[in-house]
Amino acid sequence: LNDGENTWKALQYLGLEFKRISAAKNVVWAVGGDHQMYVYVYGVELPIVKRECFYENERWNPIEGFCPKLLPTDRPNYSDITGTLERSRESIHPPSMAWVWDDEWH
DSSP, rough: BBBBTTTTOOOOOOOEEEEEEEETTTEEEETTTTTTEEEEEESSOOOOOOOOOOEOEEEEETEEEEESSSTTTTTEEEOTTSOOSBOOOOGOOSTTTOOOSSOOOO
């Protein structure tokens, strides 16, 4: 709803179909046809942030120093915090097309 004109404002179509939509003051949330939750917050200056982390694992070699060559029993080169789930930059994507990266990878 556009406050200035008291009319509904269409949101940009992102190629998603919604099964259920609900709303409250300053927020609309929906269940998409892809079974994902979608939230649209408006009129609020506080952003919604989701943090993604993965860890680089290396092995210390006394001759070469740190090297990415790991033993078969070691954690993957890139993993989650537990070291059991293999992760990589290419495998991490924003939750939907409406999300954008806040910053570059560090």
